[in-house]
Amino acid sequence: MSYHQLRESAHVQSDADPRSEPGASGVEIGLNAAIVAVADNEPVVLIIRNDADGAAATDGLPFGPFSPVQHRTFEGGLRAWVLRQTGLELGYAEQLYTFGDRGRSAEPGDVGPHVVSIGYLALTQAKPALDVQHGAWRSWYQYFPWEDWRRGRPDILESTIEPRLREWTSSQRVAANGLPVSRQERVRMCFALDGAAWDEEKVLERYELLYEAGLVEEAVRDGRDAARQWEERPRLGVPMRFDHRRILATAIGRVRAKIKYRPVIFELMPDDFTLFELQRTVEAILGPHLHKQNFRRLVEGAGLVETTGEVKMRTGGRPAKLYRFRREVLLERPAPGVRVKPGKV
Amino acid sequence: MSYHQLRESAHVQSDADPRSEPGASGVEIGLNAAIVAVADNEPVVLIIRNDADGAAATDGLPFGPFSPVQHRTFEGGLRAWVLRQTGLELGYAEQLYTFGDRGRSAEPGDVGPHVVSIGYLALTQAKPALDVQHGAWRSWYQYFPWEDWRRGRPDILESTIEPRLREWTSSQRVAANGLPVSRQERVRMCFALDGAAWDEEKVLERYELLYEAGLVEEAVRDGRDAARQWEERPRLGVPMRFDHRRILATAIGRVRAKIKYRPVIFELMPDDFTLFELQRTVEAILGPHLHKQNFRRLVEGAGLVETTGEVKMRTGGRPAKLYRFRREVLLERPAPGVRVKPGKV
DNA sequence: CCTACTAATGCTCAAAATGAGCATAGTTGG
DNA sequence: CCAACTATGCTCATTTTGAGCATTAGTAGG
Numbered sequence: 205m206s207y208h209q210l211r212e213s214a215h216v217q218s219d220a221d222p223r224s225e226p227g228a229s230g231v232e233i234g235l236n237a238a239i240v241a242v243a244d245n246e247p248v249v250l251i252i253r254n255d256a257d258g259a260a261a262t263d264g265l266p267f268g269p270f271s272p273v274q275h276r277t278f279e280g281g282l283r284a285w286v287l288r289q290t291g292l293e294l295g296y297a298e299q300l301y302t303f304g305d306r307g308r309s310a311e312p313g314d315v316g317p318h319v320v321s322i323g324y325l326a327l328t329q330a331k332p333a334l335d336v337q338h339g340a341w342r343s344w345y346q347y348f349p350w351e352d353w354r355r356g357r358p359d360i361l362e363s364t365i366e367p368r369l370r371e372w373t374s375s376q377r378v379a380a381n382g383l384p385v386s387r388q389e390r391v392r393m394c395f396a397l398d399g400a401a402w403d404e405e406k407v408l409e410r411y412e413l414l415y416e417a418g419l420v421e422e423a424v425r426d427g428r429d430a431a432r433q434w435e436e437r438p439r440l441g442v443p444m445r446f447d448h449r450r451i452l453a454t455a456i457g458r459v460r461a462k463i464k465y466r467p468v469i470f471e472l473m474p475d476d477f478t479l480f481e482l483q484r485t486v487e488a489i490l491g492p493h494l495h496k497q498n499f500r501r502l503v504e505g506a507g508l509v510e511t512t513g514e515v516k517m518r519t520g521g522r523p524a525k526l527y528r529f530r531r532e533v534l535l536e537r538p539a540p541g542v543r544v545k546p547g548k549v
Numbered sequence: 550m551s552y553h554q555l556r557e558s559a560h561v562q563s564d565a566d567p568r569s570e571p572g573a574s575g576v577e578i579g580l581n582a583a584i585v586a587v588a589d590n591e592p593v594v595l596i597i598r599n600d601a602d603g604a605a606a607t608d609g610l611p612f613g614p615f616s617p618v619q620h621r622t623f624e625g626g627l628r629a630w631v632l633r634q635t636g637l638e639l640g641y642a643e644q645l646y647t648f649g650d651r652g653r654s655a656e657p658g659d660v661g662p663h664v665v666s667i668g669y670l671a672l673t674q675a676k677p678a679l680d681v682q683h684g685a686w687r688s689w690y691q692y693f694p695w696e697d698w699r700r701g702r703p704d705i706l707e708s709t710i711e712p713r714l715r716e717w718t719s720s721q722r723v724a725a726n727g728l729p730v731s732r733q734e735r736v737r738m739c740f741a742l743d744g745a746a747w748d749e750e751k752v753l754e755r756y757e758l759l760y761e762a763g764l765v766e767e768a769v770r771d772g773r774d775a776a777r778q779w780e781e782r783p784r785l786g787v788p789m790r791f792d793h794r795r796i797l798a799t800a801i802g803r804v805r806a807k808i809k810y811r812p813v814i815f816e817l818m819p820d821d822f823t824l825f826e827l828q829r830t831v832e833a834i835l836g837p838h839l840h841k842q843n844f845r846r847l848v849e850g851a852g853l854v855e856t857t858g859e860v861k862m863r864t865g866g867r868p869a870k871l872y873r874f875r876r877e878v879l880l881e882r883p884a885p886g887v888r889v890k891p892g893k894v
Numbered sequence: 895c896c897t898a899c900t901a902a903t904g905c906t907c908a909a910a911a912t913g914a915g916c917a918t919a920g921t922t923g924g
Numbered sequence: 925c926c927a928a929c930t931a932t933g934c935t936c937a938t939t940t941t942g943a944g945c946a947t948t949a950g951t952a953g954g
Contacts, residue, residue: 233576272663278649302647302667304623318617322647389880403883521901522949535734538748866930867920
């Protein structure tokens with residue numbers, strides 16, 4: 205008995221045959237990859253520039269269709285076309301989220317086939333030369349400048365984002381008892397206003413808030429914000445095609461969360477590295493500066509690394525010991541990761 | 550310009566038009582829900598029994614097709630058909646994972662339409678009476694008896710699972726240098742052999758290991774293990790339809806992880822509760838016993854709850870204060886949760 | 895060669911969080 | 925009224941953090 209037949213016999217499941225509902229079938233599956241690396245202490249993501257169009261050039265993530273006939277698994281399909289398109293052999297890859305909201309196409313009333321996109325996160329070492337035609341590594345902070353706290357609180361928050369958001373929140377009626385959380389509270393939490401703490405993992409929540417407030421270009425493009433008419437609309441970060449910036453936001457949030465409880469940071473490192481290089485990489489991902497001595501204590505104490513015996517000269521000071529990732533740690537501890545908290549320099 | 554047209558113009562993306570590959574289109578999307586509650590200190594999940602077939606009755610999760618025409622979002626579609634099928638208004642729901650492996654249909658060589666299923670986790674309060682025809686709340690430990698550590702290490706581990714797994718690992722060549730992690734190491738980690746610590750979040754990993762080892766009925770059914778012929782094949786947990794047990798395993802792992810950093814446990818509680826009832830609920834989810842006084846200190850100290858002023862009598866001892874969830878905590882702390890570690894009773 | 899400078903590395907210390915257990919307080923059932 | 929039983933309060937040793945001082949070993953410039 206096939207899946208199909210089984211489904212029919214399970215009449216409890218659904219009071220309408222899916223195939224009789226228009227559009228229930230015929231959905232296309234697209235795979236999107238946020239391929240992340242760290243180059244020169246800058247977190248970068250592989251971007252495909254769609255400049256075949258000329259004027260309408262926009263940045264986007266690599267994507268490809270999923271063909272269930274050719275590939276048994278999503279991940280298999282993903283690896284195959286990423287290799288074909290970019291020459292990159294993906295190491296670590298994990299599924300992020302499946303995006304299916306109507307409106308993905310940016311065209312209201314679009315009647316084309318519905319596309320469901322499955323976002324993936326891949327981590328790799330930075331390969332400077334890439335044999336992809338229109339692709340390039342670009343810092344992810346180009347798309348999310350407000351997420352870069354490595355040189356302290358980004359100016360864009362105070363200069364642009366906060367005033368605009370306060371304006372947006374104040375346009376909501378005050379006594380919103382029915383709502384679970386008011387605009388004001390959401391803004392306060394996400395953007396750490398009024399003394400609240402900045403949570404570097406809430407990347408997606410912040411992006412979606414800016415989208416709702418009509419402060420990112422995608423919101424205007426998608427027609428969410430057609431009513432408003434601010435003369436000088438600030439351009440908050442570089443926009444991306446479709447909902448790729450949302451996928452990237454999900455990816456950043458996921459990496460930031462994950463390095464704290466899984467040793468995925470080493471996917472981004474060369475085989476040998478100094479502890480300070482490791483720290484710089486973690487900081488590139490997370491944002492804030494870490495306390496150097498404590499970082500070292502943490503990483504060594506958790507048994508994540510071992511010395512190679514070599515040292516790296518020309519550090520600008522005393523030579524630094526080289527370390528390598530201890531893969532065995534995966535067998536020793538249930539959840540090894542870089543459990544860091546921001547500290548003084 | 551529609552998504553479709555854009556995709557064509559982005560010829561970099563794909564060197565083959567997806568529509569020319571057979572099967573690239575026409576995929577069906579199914580939504581699966583693991584709807585979880587806690588009733589009488591037992592974690593339960595809403596099960597649909599497919600007994601229209603008669604003999605081939607099997608437990609399954611509620612599922613329904615996703616129609617992009619009727620519903621704008623997956624979650625909207627999910628809530629709609631869950632309400633129709635079960636009369637249940639879902640509160641908390643989150644996407645788990647999208648499963649698309651071929652072989653879902655359990656029929657090798659099946660040429661029916663490919664089905665991609667998006668798993669969801671929903672948390673709700675236990676509602677004893679449910680107006681669903683063939684549905685029922687069943688303890689999730691029926692499907693995963695080895696996950697129930699509330700009365701110490703489950704016997705089934707020592708009596709059945711460990712010997713079978715050791716047999717399975719020993720059938721692998723020893724010097725497996727090429728492999729990232731050997732069978733033996735994976736088994737040791739997942740099932741806490743030889744003194745390794747039990748990680749209650751690795752529910753999915755354990756299930757998949759048992760599947761690979763051919764120790765769960767689904768593996769036999771799917772033809773993964775056709776070669777083997779053990780006379781007395783142990784039945785490890787109650788099997789489920791399709792890959793629903795995998796989805797449920799994902800759900801359990803997710804809840805177990807999530808209650809530690811988000812206050813989702815309160816989705817499972819009535820409005821007012823005693824701290825010990827809260828503790829029992831956490832224990833039902835996580836497995837091991839917690840230290841009562843420290844649990845209380847943790848929950849109160851984190852500001853997760855506040856007293857209602859009422860007390861609950863007839864506890865069998867001193868009356869217990871009633872508490873309620875402090876929703877404001879969401880606005881105060883970035884990641885409030887029940888950060889528990891197992892302790893003595 | 896000597897000195898200044900820069901990082902890497904080693905070590906200390908107070909504060910906070912954690913794990914465990916003892917002690918006391920109210921009810922319920924005889 | 926006593927015994928049993930659970931709720932709740934509190935203490936204490938141990939670990940884990942957060943922060944900073946001190947020392948070491950190179951490089952660059954005279």
